[in-house]
Amino acid sequence: MASGKELCEGVEWRIRVVDGSSEVLVPPTGLARKVWLRTKGLISGLGMKVRMFLKQAWDMGANDPRKVIHCIKVGLALTIVSLVYFMRPLYDGVGGNAMWAIMTVVVVFEPTVGATLYKCLNRVCATCLAGFLAVGVHWIASQSGDRFEPFVVGASIFILASIATFSRFIPSVKSMFDYGAMIFILTFSIVAISGYRVDKLFDLAHQRISTIIIGTSLCILVIMLVCPIWSGQELHSLTVRNMDKLSDSLDGCVRQYFTNSNGEDDQKLQGYKCVLSSKASEESMANFARWEPSHGRFNFRHPWKQYLKIGASMRSCAYCIEALNSCINSENQAAESIKKHLSTSCLKVSSSSSSAIKELAESVKKMNKSPTIDLLVEEMNSALEELHNDLKSLSHLLNPSTTAENQISATGLVPFMEIIPAVTLASILIEISVRIEALVGSVEELVKESEMKDKIVAKEEKPEGTMKALQRV
Amino acid sequence: MASGKELCEGVEWRIRVVDGSSEVLVPPTGLARKVWLRTKGLISGLGMKVRMFLKQAWDMGANDPRKVIHCIKVGLALTIVSLVYFMRPLYDGVGGNAMWAIMTVVVVFEPTVGATLYKCLNRVCATCLAGFLAVGVHWIASQSGDRFEPFVVGASIFILASIATFSRFIPSVKSMFDYGAMIFILTFSIVAISGYRVDKLFDLAHQRISTIIIGTSLCILVIMLVCPIWSGQELHSLTVRNMDKLSDSLDGCVRQYFTNSNGEDDQKLQGYKCVLSSKASEESMANFARWEPSHGRFNFRHPWKQYLKIGASMRSCAYCIEALNSCINSENQAAESIKKHLSTSCLKVSSSSSSAIKELAESVKKMNKSPTIDLLVEEMNSALEELHNDLKSLSHLLNPSTTAENQISATGLVPFMEIIPAVTLASILIEISVRIEALVGSVEELVKESEMKDKIVAKEEKPEGTMKALQRV
Numbered sequence: 051m052a053s054g055k056e057l058c059e060g061v062e063w064r065i066r067v068v069d070g071s072s073e074v075l076v077p078p079t080g081l082a083r084k085v086w087l088r089t090k091g092l093i094s095g096l097g098m099k100v101r102m103f104l105k106q107a108w109d110m111g112a113n114d115p116r117k118v119i120h121c122i123k124v125g126l127a128l129t130i131v132s133l134v135y136f137m138r139p140l141y142d143g144v145g146g147n148a149m150w151a152i153m154t155v156v157v158v159f160e161p162t163v164g165a166t167l168y169k170c171l172n173r174v175c176a177t178c179l180a181g182f183l184a185v186g187v188h189w190i191a192s193q194s195g196d197r198f199e200p201f202v203v204g205a206s207i208f209i210l211a212s213i214a215t216f217s218r219f220i221p222s223v224k225s226m227f228d229y230g231a232m233i234f235i236l237t238f239s240i241v242a243i244s245g246y247r248v249d250k251l252f253d254l255a256h257q258r259i260s261t262i263i264i265g266t267s268l269c270i271l272v273i274m275l276v277c278p279i280w281s282g283q284e285l286h287s288l289t290v291r292n293m294d295k296l297s298d299s300l301d302g303c304v305r306q307y308f309t310n311s312n313g314e315d316d317q318k319l320q321g322y323k324c325v326l327s328s329k330a331s332e333e334s335m336a337n338f339a340r341w342e343p344s345h346g347r348f349n350f351r352h353p354w355k356q357y358l359k360i361g362a363s364m365r366s367c368a369y370c371i372e373a374l375n376s377c378i379n380s381e382n383q384a385a386e387s388i389k390k391h392l393s394t395s396c397l398k399v400s401s402s403s404s405s406a407i408k409e410l411a412e413s414v415k416k417m418n419k420s421p422t423i424d425l426l427v428e429e430m431n432s433a434l435e436e437l438h439n440d441l442k443s444l445s446h447l448l449n450p451s452t453t454a455e456n457q458i459s460a461t462g463l464v465p466f467m468e469i470i471p472a473v474t475l476a477s478i479l480i481e482i483s484v485r486i487e488a489l490v491g492s493v494e495e496l497v498k499e500s501e502m503k504d505k506i507v508a509k510e511e512k513p514e515g516t517m518k519a520l521q522r523v
Numbered sequence: 524m525a526s527g528k529e530l531c532e533g534v535e536w537r538i539r540v541v542d543g544s545s546e547v548l549v550p551p552t553g554l555a556r557k558v559w560l561r562t563k564g565l566i567s568g569l570g571m572k573v574r575m576f577l578k579q580a581w582d583m584g585a586n587d588p589r590k591v592i593h594c595i596k597v598g599l600a601l602t603i604v605s606l607v608y609f610m611r612p613l614y615d616g617v618g619g620n621a622m623w624a625i626m627t628v629v630v631v632f633e634p635t636v637g638a639t640l641y642k643c644l645n646r647v648c649a650t651c652l653a654g655f656l657a658v659g660v661h662w663i664a665s666q667s668g669d670r671f672e673p674f675v676v677g678a679s680i681f682i683l684a685s686i687a688t689f690s691r692f693i694p695s696v697k698s699m700f701d702y703g704a705m706i707f708i709l710t711f712s713i714v715a716i717s718g719y720r721v722d723k724l725f726d727l728a729h730q731r732i733s734t735i736i737i738g739t740s741l742c743i744l745v746i747m748l749v750c751p752i753w754s755g756q757e758l759h760s761l762t763v764r765n766m767d768k769l770s771d772s773l774d775g776c777v778r779q780y781f782t783n784s785n786g787e788d789d790q791k792l793q794g795y796k797c798v799l800s801s802k803a804s805e806e807s808m809a810n811f812a813r814w815e816p817s818h819g820r821f822n823f824r825h826p827w828k829q830y831l832k833i834g835a836s837m838r839s840c841a842y843c844i845e846a847l848n849s850c851i852n853s854e855n856q857a858a859e860s861i862k863k864h865l866s867t868s869c870l871k872v873s874s875s876s877s878s879a880i881k882e883l884a885e886s887v888k889k890m891n892k893s894p895t896i897d898l899l900v901e902e903m904n905s906a907l908e909e910l911h912n913d914l915k916s917l918s919h920l921l922n923p924s925t926t927a928e929n930q931i932s933a934t935g936l937v938p939f940m941e942i943i944p945a946v947t948l949a950s951i952l953i954e955i956s957v958r959i960e961a962l963v964g965s966v967e968e969l970v971k972e973s974e975m976k977d978k979i980v981a982k983e984e985k986p987e988g989t990m991k992a993l994q995r996v
Binding site: 103106107110111117118120121122124125126128129131132133135148149152153156157200203204207208209211212213215216217219220222232235236239240243244327329330366369370372373376377380438441442444445465466467470471473474476477478481484 | 576579580583584590591593594595597598599601602604605606608621622625626629630673676677680681682684685686688689690692693695705708709712713716717800802803839842843845846849850853911914915917918938939940943944946947949950951954957
């Protein structure tokens, strides 16, 4: 806008009038014009921002259509609840509080099945528990006479609300019942206080509970039947995807260093950063996955916690890749001859480690022990052995004199300082391979535990088989 | 329990009876006894768990009494709302929907001022906006005739709920208006549907909005007057605390390596892990701090986002400390002579870098540019120079032969492999000091921005001064 104004003031506009002379067109420099220009600028700026915002939203929807589907699901569930309210007979059945059903749908509907189930179960259980308690407190209060009644109710609300709020800070309660504790306080307060005025206490409780059950059942039906997104499945895919990224980053970084190519896909190289930042989402997904019934290849009580251990192992690898990356981008570069000396073995280590991670990803994907992982780890170890030997023989290339930089060309030897970056890189690579072995261990544990759970479930699902076995005894 | 049972079955109890012989006391092995033992075990196990849980809760409360205060605040606010409901005159004023006030208090009350303000403002604005929109839609629906009315209402709910849900996925909306979008859907649906039945539409909207305003004002009063916890202050202290931890870890790790002492406090050494895992809480605090008015030394629009940059710089240092830690705990240890050779300069680098970080923490704490930080960075750089020289002269200690392990004692020279761990450690230390310089930059930016904001606020607060300046012109 400012530049437009300058242009207006810089150029002089002339107009040829009838008598042949020309007149200077003085631009209207009054207040009105300034206001107009400023307003125009503001509006065009706003228009630009809105357009950017809409583009961002469109891209997000196009990149992940499941988000759009989720929105349609929410709209669907809410519209169905409205229909419940429109239909007279049902409306008479659940009372004028159909609003509770709407509220339940809005509050409880989450993108994944696990999160929705967690909220539904917490809501129903906490409402029932708080309702019963509130009725009890109300009975005690009504026995204590008109004068003490408000005090009893007030004190009970104060004490229970404080305790329930405190419980929300305790990690074990927070992870399982955070939402339930809030609903408990809410229901208890409303029922206890309403009880003071409204005498139809049981009616209120019955209405609230039945509408909430209608709302939650509707949510569960919609979320599980219309394109369900399972937290467990998401956690599983995230783990596999992160392993692939880790493997690509590791291989890409080392290859870029030794081949000096800048052709590597930068997004691929930075993939390890996703691993660094996915702790919070992994934890919440594992938390919600516990609430999900069997789906796909995952049984109820699938070892979801093991995914967190795998995530931690992956992050410990990613920290090292971050250090590796800083070696690569550092100002002090190793001498070319040193790079050449180490390149074969380093590339072998990185490619074998990254294929080991790829194989682990495959193993998690298929949820069975990979037949080739032991072989790959062995290969990685033999590559490490080779790297060790190359490092040992590095001293031959070394110039023992500290100030002999001018002798280099003559002898082909390298001053000690120019060895350091490559040696650092190599020893970080060695550390990464140690951490990959830990990753192998945690993946194997996951596969073993999941197979064990599968067997238990299979046993429970075949009671005839168990009966026969018992008869034989 | 199991071991107790074994003991019972293993030892034979005899009792001497009157005639001199002794009788074997057969333990009651019936079903009843087994059930009793199992029940006893279950109960004692449960009791143990409950005791552990209570101990954990007690410790949590004792470690952070502010959590207990928060719980009392929630109880207090809820009890006051109940009093509002108990007092007839006010009750008649806000109608039978005093329940909405209770609900608002329960849902909106968060541990920090920022989070509570965020929810309060979102709730009030979204309720008003959705209320007006719903009244408009209801008017259009009522104009379209009895047959189409449900369709118009249903379609509007479907469309608006879907769009609002979608907007919650967009990062910029999510960080500012996530809660507002949910309340918008809720209020719009309830008002639009209730409009179909209840004719007193404006009454409903008026009631809901006035009760919500009562609830939110009460929450804001209680949260800001009774021992307030400010998100901004928390973020500030977390940043300072994390810097101190980073500095302690860095210094402790290097000192433990070179002095071989295991006396270092392990908790201090692991402090950098807090830095690694505090990204999520930093982000949410910075998000809530934006909603807070001026408090303490922080003005409204204090550059909270800059804290996130500082956090990122700290994490990049912490990644390197993690790599450093793995060097220290690695199996391959450097030869003692090498360690001795590098120890002085490495210790100097680590102590100067860690005192630079400590000084940065002090600078953030006092929110002014430290006068000594430049000096400390210079000191760190000269220590680095020394380390460089020590590394260069390392080649003198090196045994050029690769298989000459038996010659070591004779010559005092060290094989190349035993140099590597110390060299790696040194080069990671160098990398850490590079990252500390980036940290210095981001802290200085924070201090500068905050001083700038202070000046702007000081200007705005002195309108007389501005007036005088204008008169002079």
